[in-house]
Amino acid sequence: MTERAHDPDLVGRTETLFALSNGWLGLRGAHEEGRPAHEPGMFIAGLHETWPIEYAEDAYGLAKTGQTIVAAPDASLLKLYVDDDPLYLPGAQLLDYERALDLRAGTLVRTLTWELRDGKQVRVRSWRLVSLQHRHVAAFRYEVTLLNADAPVVLSSALLNRQDATPRDVAAAAADPRTTKRLGHRVFEPAHHAAAGTRVLLGYRLARSGLTLGCGVEHTVASPDPYQLEVSASADRGNLTLTVDATAGTTLVVDKFAAYHTSEQVPAAELVVRAARTLDRVARHGWDVLADAQRARLDELWDRADVTVALAAAQPADAAPRPQLSGPEPEPKAWQPAELAQAIRWNVFQVLQATAQTGHGGVPAKGLTGSGYEGHYFWDSEVYVNPFLTYCAPRAARNLLAFRYRMLDKARDRARELGEQGALFPWRTITGEEASAYYQAGTAQYHINADVAHALAKYVRATGDDGLLVEFGAEILLETARLWVSLGFYGRDGAFHLHAVTGPDEYTAVVNDNTFTNLMARRNLRYAADVLAWLERSHPQRFAQLAAATGLEPGEQARWRCAADAMFVPFDAALGIHPQDAHFLDLEPWDFDAVPADRYPLLLHYHPLVIYRSQVCKQADVLLAMLLAGDEFTLECKRRNVDYYDPITTGDSSLSAPVQAIAAAEVGYDDLAQRHFAAAALTDLADVHGNAVDGVHVASAGGVWMTLVYGFAGLRDHDGTLSLTPQLPATWQRLTFTLAVRGLLLRVAVSHDAVDLAVDASVGRASAAAAQQVEVVVAGERMVVPAGTQRSVSLRASAA
């Protein structure tokens, strides 16, 4: 992805679009020169500060401790002075300029030629990477060439604590609930600073969370001209200043390596020592070794994750059925091939870099590309990121599930606070404690429990990793199932009801019997019972130990099945649709005609009560149930649901478009599916929601992959059976992608005529447990593809 001119108005957005991350360390795409900038900086997974949430009107059990991701000291600063004039992009005369995110190399590269007032021309090239191999490491290369004259050159490199240095605009941020909390206190308490040679080291303890941080930067200088170095450090910054009497035609190269270590317990001083050791190593290896390793790692990742689309040469006439839409509708998009490829790959890259180093924290809503949503983890990772990981990077999927497990004790405590048995995972969190200060759209989203169980089931079935169940999966399932039985009750109608919950759609809240929640809870209950029964048979000792540890009583699993069997699922026979909740259809229709375009998203323009009392959806809810629990709907019912809900869904949440696209594809609404796909694919690239500055919408990026694979290729994996029912857009010729299935790699190519399947002969890391073949149901026909072979299924034949 390439930027061909510097536009100061796009500074914030490009910080997001050009952000780099490895899932543990993240770096916004701000320029090395430090200004202009919107919210520059670096983030580290789990590095957060806490603050006491105060309520003007408090109530029992409300979340008490706010958690906010904070900016780690910024190592990206490299300020250039020529003739003592600073390079400041908005004011500089640039003869050429290009900035590109290299998705294969995993680097951000900028090249520009700067002409000073007196005609001196300076070529500046810079590269940066956040190492996908070494989670603690980021690196920068900065090249300066005087093209036509000698001049004194100064390069000032810094490691800067921005968190406590930058005044932040509290008033502006307060208006939008999607932005981050502004902390009022000093966060980084200085614990250590040192400067020597070409190195700077800083250490801190975070004031309230107590987390510790050690970080540092090391430099190597290659200059044909003589130079001087000065290095210094103070509490909030370290500096290295390089002064060169540069001669025309020579090139100065500075490599800067940054290392970060954090801990919950280890003193900052010790972390600084670790950072120093990291710097020793990477500086010894040098830039090229890091860059080569980065490309090699990405080659591996792309081999599994790449999705390609070939567009049809001629665009056929739109003959597909299309629903009558009354509500907001995404724009149609006529893709150019390169543009489409780039959009897909940029989104996939975002998920890759958000998850390359998992297991040390969750995947925040914005990855580590911005502080939006306070760096909290939501259900995004389970529902929008886990499918991709399960099929493209199963180890990362496992790490994220293990990370959820580490929250289980806190989830147990939270269930107790909410008056329930079992465990209730937090709606939004960094530490595992609930941090939602608006419980109606937070804690009330009990479906988070079922989302975790869903992700777990999907992972286990796709990978065959039963060991996860033994290790911790069964325990998660047991405690989440318990929550549902405790939460619900048998009503006067004999059915099992879940009341006062909020479903995925946040434009209704605290409703009774949300269809999505009830369906997902039912699956949670049944899967938990199944897994415990399996565990008792296959691992009786582990079962006994788990039963003892959790106080599992005889008959508990039977009660789960009983509740599941009696689960109430709203259905309106007259309309043939599933009401979003028990009383959704009784609500007043939303008057879409009366709402001008500038009043979206509604949440910024209407009081919650106004929204809640209307039939208007922020995001797909029943449609999401149709994806995750799709085997419980008939195709006809799905179509009716799409006809009903798609027009009343504003898509004010970026989580919506992929699901709407997949639903539309499944019921054959080609045009609608493509519109929603475009909205998803361009969420950040075209700033569809106007808040790309706050960071990448990682779930949406995961949703783009899902739309391609679940939507257009029609992958379904209910109960572990893989099936493909392609709904390739009429304007597309071919779609290819790869799925890791039980240790094997299944290469899929979908065209209008056929589905080509190939299973790699060589297996991946999970080779010991790898299966010998992959089974897939294609357009209704069961295919078995042994490793090292390929199959082709004609779609025309099977349709005949």
Added chain:
Amino acid sequence: MTERAHDPDLVGRTETLFALSNGWLGLRGAHEEGRPAHEPGMFIAGLHETWPIEYAEDAYGLAKTGQTIVAAPDASLLKLYVDDDPLYLPGAQLLDYERALDLRAGTLVRTLTWELRDGKQVRVRSWRLVSLQHRHVAAFRYEVTLLNADAPVVLSSALLNRQDATPRDVAAAAADPRTTKRLGHRVFEPAHHAAAGTRVLLGYRLARSGLTLGCGVEHTVASPDPYQLEVSASADRGNLTLTVDATAGTTLVVDKFAAYHTSEQVPAAELVVRAARTLDRVARHGWDVLADAQRARLDELWDRADVTVALAAAQPADAAPRPQLSGPEPEPKAWQPAELAQAIRWNVFQVLQATAQTGHGGVPAKGLTGSGYEGHYFWDSEVYVNPFLTYCAPRAARNLLAFRYRMLDKARDRARELGEQGALFPWRTITGEEASAYYQAGTAQYHINADVAHALAKYVRATGDDGLLVEFGAEILLETARLWVSLGFYGRDGAFHLHAVTGPDEYTAVVNDNTFTNLMARRNLRYAADVLAWLERSHPQRFAQLAAATGLEPGEQARWRCAADAMFVPFDAALGIHPQDAHFLDLEPWDFDAVPADRYPLLLHYHPLVIYRSQVCKQADVLLAMLLAGDEFTLECKRRNVDYYDPITTGDSSLSAPVQAIAAAEVGYDDLAQRHFAAAALTDLADVHGNAVDGVHVASAGGVWMTLVYGFAGLRDHDGTLSLTPQLPATWQRLTFTLAVRGLLLRVAVSHDAVDLAVDASVGRASAAAAQQVEVVVAGERMVVPAGTQRSVSLRASAA
């Protein structure tokens, strides 16, 4: 009411129980000596500070400006030193002690004898009053007599700004949403201070609200012994120190007069001048004139407000029907005659003193006896205080309605913010702006609109004051009716629905079709249409002017009637009851057996979601509808409703007991009615809710009067027709009270045998408009009682 020993543990509660007020100026019942104290101080109607409400997760339209009553500078301090030892009650040896609230005199009187370590005995007597005649004035008399020895006596009198002097415990207060907000900033910005002679004057501007205050104290000293005076003033306090070489047997008398003036605009310096003028006058008149006027004013008030009960000599066996109760049940209470009389009169006195000077502000939930609920006005005044005022102090009722009218413009703005037409009164406020930071139990209580309309209709019908309708009543009715039509919609069933509202019961929130709200809105709509039709006929010019000013369109009133006629009112035919809202009966029953007594009130021990999803009520909701819209229920239906709701109503709100008592009385549950009556009558006296320290529950006090008059005497006044259907408790012999009806005073005496009615010959202030007779339906029989006559209706005869 008398306290016979000093108990430091009861300091907070007695500050409330012995508080004095005139409805504009209030004084907590703290001792003159200043310590020990819980939250001593003085309050002035409307004297508040504002603060920005911050939400950890904000949303559109949430209340932005917090409003909190603040403590005015305290004039009550008179510290006594004998032999330089301070009188400190917990440490002093008291030979006798008595403190009494004189409900006829309107004074708080304390008498004690203090024996010092060396045997010297000092008699101390003090009186205080807050003038019911002169709203700006409070006065204190302090008498010191050395009984058996000479001694130096020092009396230190102060006027102290406590608001900014006292550190307040933020953490403790945050846990209970019923307490007040603790402000973190300096509130009273000093604008003026002066001391001269026997006088101190202070002036302030409040930092954020911008209100101004001028106040002062003046002293007169009567001493047979020579004395010295020193007077001083600084920003936060003024002092007068009196030093006397007192001789045994002589009595030192100090009278202290306090004056307060506030404004939204006038500079503090000008208010200080006004306070000085007030002090000139009251000091010239002296204590006795004030005290005599106080008693005279109370004589007038009691003549209309007193309620007497004669208990039966022997307690008859309980033969009344009694429902099967499963839920929390108030304790039975065996009253002694004096105790019952005192409890009734204390409660009536609280309403009298909370409303003696109305029209300058509303009636806060705690009157001016404490800072609970931040000094906010709720619906309490319309529903719980207005009935008493309408029948015992109609001018005060009118003043309160006029005060609501002054909020109408802000209510119009608020409706717009909530996306509606018309006006929406704030759920809690001081300034007229919504101050509820928890909209689910605040803004969502749209019924406030109908409560205002209800109070207005009751007042107009009982007084015949049609002028109020012309002046502003019609305008309130018009805008409140508009809100309902805008808020609601015609559902698929053709009925008119009001969704996402909260009814009186705050243990469910944001429900659909709350029965109370829908019934009350229907009455609001119809009364508005009736009044506008009447106005058009009788005052066509005013009508035209109003229509033009409000943009009243042709057919609007017809739409109100249409919505009223189509209004959905939940009814469950199988149970024969009104569900509290459309889906209340679908909720899970609350497991009362599993909840120990120390977990009440539930709001302090359960997350809102846990409470909301259960069939458990904080307070009467349907039962309140049965009182306010009682002509829309059959008696049988009322009985079934009582049977259903009484057992599941926790009474965690003090607003509940009176309504439960009245409902129980109406359906003939004598014992239950008496239990609830006792809970209401003892709410503060026995600290039933554990928070009497925060101030008097004024609505509960009004509810006590309502229980006597509406409950046990069975007064009903739907559509202006007065009726009495007594349900006198079996253990009671006789109940008497007075009702002001259209300018006449109707004296009512109810016994088991008869209802005696008498109409005074002399009419009150509203004599010009007074009717010539009062019509009452007694036990079904229409009685006409001309002024100056009396009638008796035999109940035995009519029952035969």
